[in-house]
Amino acid sequence: MNGVFGIDVNNLLPLFVAIPLGVAFLMPMAAKLRRERLLDVVALLAALSLFALAVMLMRVASGSTVYWVGNWKPPIPGICLVSDGLSRLMLLVVNVVAFLITIYAAEYMKRYTGIGLFYSLFFSMIAGMNGVVLAGDFFNLYVFIEVASLSSYVLVAFGIEAEQLEASFKYLVLGSISTLVVLTGVVLLYSLTGTLNMAQVGREMGRIAAAGAGAKAPYLALGLFMAGFALKAAMVPFHAWLPDAHPAAPAPVSAMLSGVLIKAIGVYALVRITFNVFGPSIGAAWVLMTLGTISMVVGVFLAVGQWDLKRLLAYHSISQMGYVVLAFGVGAEVLANHGPVAVASLAVFGGLFHMMNHAAFKSLLFLTSGAIEYATGTRQLKELGGLAKLMPVTSSCCRIASLSIAGVPPFSGFWSKLVIIIAVVQAGHVVLGTIAVIVSFMTLVSFVKVQRYVLGGEPSEKTAGAREVPAGMAIPMVTLSAVCLVLGVVVFLYPPFTDSVIGPARDVVVRGLEYIGGPGPMGKP
Amino acid sequence: MLVYVLCLALMAVGIYAMVAKKNVVKIIIGLMVTEYAVNMLLVVIGWRTGGVPPILPESSGGATTRFLAHAVDPLAQALIMTSIIVSLAVLLVSVALAIRIHQKYGTFDITEIRKLKG
């Protein structure tokens, strides 16, 4: 049932980490051969194989599988990789976006030297993200978060200009603090439960909650985890690193960071810990909802006043991640109150769907801003103009992505925001739903401004000589805009796709890790 | 009990250094102190009173149960090993960044490294 060509697909789970790590270690040595084409080909082949593996896993595998590394099964404390619906969805998103961005990077990074080192760091970031998504125990989670984060710190500083170094240092200090907070949480959980395996910790949590009414230590661990992962997911007030780090990075790296990194190591980890390990509780749900709402509002209000294109996009990332976290928070609250499961399912579905959409349109936005910078050399809104005529492919992709993020039908963003707002209102939070609608409107205002200054009007002096970008950069942008156009409609009009791709992920979040037989309830206090 | 409080105090010292100091090198030192404090917390949590190091002595010839009743937790120490290597990597990256920052800005003072605004 899980096999393809006779190979059990679940045996190939370590390859998601092994292939990009192998490429990452191979690149610095291969770079000495001084054949840039060879490096590009190797990188593209590796990204393609990851993409194929992710799609194959999605189509073939079902249910939850645990893969014990080295065949060290319990009771020996072994390292396990877990493939369940949520992991498979995240793997699909990460690897598809990574493949498209690798194609883009092969063309864009020709303006930089040291491309072997770039690929090395890029692929170790992908390896880290794949590892986080597959991790079945806490220490694996911590190590892979660090791998991905370290690679991203260095990638942000890749161009070695003064601002990039400053942004990277700020990002490094804040990111390391958050990882240390997470590690403290892991240490605390280990001392409470004596095990590091997520499923076993979940079971122990249930026992601790049922036994003693005054058990406060798990709440401390949960609080530490939330603080650490909220920083990685760029929630306000932990967002200070993002507006500096994301614009400073080269364009493919920005697209990777905003498009998948804050989801894979931020939101995914937050959801996994809150729903599956600790079980949805009222306190956690309210924290998530508050963080989500504040991030939505602050992100969009700070974004409207920006005049630097990439900084504006970075603030919008904060805002959209606020949407996702709000959706998950509402789902957690409904589950904790033992409300109708259908409403919780809808909220979780909205959150997951918006994550997928955001990966598509935010990476597309950063790729187009990179293309604009490639062609004109600037990214200040006041210096751009008239690109609609000069760069038709880029500007239509930019338009599609802007309409998608602003929530205009029939683009994908509209559908996912609609689901989130409906779920929030059905759960009884009409005020939050109204705030979500207002934020969506402000997003539209902000992107109308972008459209007017960047694409409309007459060409300014900086953009006069702009030509269309090469095919290597255009193909990924066109593909992603096709995804933005089509994904929303497909999800709603073609149920088999939804049921096989997003359905299992939603079930995992709502019903808990199947292989421990249900959520580990921290319960209502 | 006191040992745990001391670990947390060490973490607080490290975080104070990261927050209040203006020199980039001191911030890096604060980061390292915080990392070591978390590692020390791990050591302390794995401790068992009157415990022996978790290395199976040759004389026991492979019998583990009586030994395990005395030994300090080995899993915690494996975790510390990994965590130390990770913090080594963070240290190397941050020092390299600090050197480059000094090249570009000419100073280690973070109040003057402020080209990014908004």
Next chain:
Amino acid sequence: MKTPPGMSVIVRTTTRVVSGFILIFGCYVLASGHSGPGGGFAFGVIVALALLLVLLAFGREAAKKFIHRRIVALAAGSSVLALLVIGLLGYLGTPEAPGGSFFLQFLPQGKPFQTLSGGTALLADLAVGVMLAALIFGVLTSLSLFHGRQRPDTSEPVEEVAPNHVDVPKEE
């Protein structure tokens, strides 16, 4: 008479004698890793420290000639690749576990406490240790070479690099 770079005569003579012994001690720590304290991480750090002793005692130029940068980079890259290959070889499987597994111990494990009883543990330790040694030595050598190119008497930033250009040190 111009004094050679590095430290004094006493340190240099001691280093000539002692660094070899430190390396041998590192190898002993590696070999007894699976039956006593030690293992790959300690091996890597000890070897790195032995090489670092040479760097400190004899100065930068001698360290560049002692182990060429290419060998250090090659050692770092290939040892990690070797670790991955060991992991992937686990897919071959053993009679008890057909179909294999990532990082399965596929080498025969002898009696405990013998030197060769660790299965793949010894090989993995070696790979990790060589990588760690190459990493620490390589990074610290490149950082010290970096420092040497800066003009010590001015406080201006040294190189104005054009944007969109990665400044990779020319000696890599």
